Amino acid sequence: MGSLLEPTIATAEDEDSIVELEKLVWHSAEEATHKYFRWLTSENTWGRSITYVIKDDSHRVVSMHILVPLPVLIRGVRGLAGISVNVVTHPDYRRKGFSSKLAQAAYSEAGRLGIDFLISLPNPQSIGLFTKKSHFKDLGKPSLLIRWIDPGILLAQRGFIRIGKILSLLKTSTKTRSKETKRFYQTQDIQSFRELKLKELLERSFFCLDINESWLEWRYSKHPFRKYECAIVGVPEFPEVMVIYQILESYKRALIMEFLVSREARLEHVQELFDYVIKKCALAGCSYVCCLGVPKTRKVDLLKKSGFSNFPLHSVWRPQLVANSLESLPTEFSISSMDISYGALLNVE
DSSP states (O other), X not given: OOOOOOOEEOOGGGHHHHHHHHHHHHOOSSSSSHHHHHHHHTOOTTOOOEEEEEEOTTOOEEEEEEEEEEEEEETTEEEEEEEEEXXXXXXXXXXXXXXXXXXXHHHHHXXXXXXXXXXXXXXXXXXXIIIIISOXXXXXXXXXXXXXXXXXXXXXXXXXXXXXXXXXXXXXXXXXXXXXXXXXXXXXEOSOGGGOXXXXXXXXXXXXXXXOHHHHIIIIITOSSOXXXXXXXXXXXXXXXXXXXXXXXXXXXXXXXXXXXXXXXXXXXXXXXXXXXXXXXXXXTOXXXXXXXXXXXXXXXXXXXXXXXEOSOTTSOOOOEXXXXXXXXXXXXXXXXXXXXXXTSTTOO
């Protein structure tokens, strides 16, 4: 097997080996590509991602950790946070402490570069690495909310074809609130994020993304493989509510990536916008639309009043959110102190 090197910052010469490792571990046709790796690491508007690797004596990458910088507001002050993504180790080199070594190297470099707030969404198998070895705080899980369009489609996908067809024919869940109320607001699709003025849409919380046009362009318009839709109520210069969503046609569902709402927006604004989105998703053959949210917040309340409900299965996957900071976090700091979304959690898709 040969002697192994200590963690080092990845160079351009390591890219081929990194992509090969990703292909081996993920078996993915999209993420395990040079195009995706460059988008994630070198094309981010807010700075090059911190990528640490461990290589064997043949200079093959056998373990990797990427920390992506994100623009944030902490107590209303602009700064940078880092989110750990794509922690990958070759099957032959697991259980050797490489993930812990790489994490510590990446976090030390982050501190040197001025990134003093760290986020991760570890799977159940690796959460101990963060909470015990890297001293991350377990913040809890977000709510998973769902608005049904046609449950019959989902049942048919799961093998209950006859029941699914009968349920779809009934079309009991395709009615939208817009049939019950008159429309008074201007809902429109947005083709470019550069048109938008987003300052009034940011949620005031201890921690939130400092979402701006540049970040949205990188995250959504420039994503190498995925297509996203954006709709607002209002006009680009003064949007009341904004939703960015992704229709996954092959899975017959849609994901809400960003949900931003001004303090002045009324419930009717939110309801109309989601009715508009649901109609488009229904035309695409989606069974449901889902969204992450922070429990017991205004956004979750608005979602529920717009037809969303908590997903009924407790065993369904939801990311466990953990965080660390060079400054001591308040004792009461938890997920309720944050404003999060699918879009902020880069690899949830």
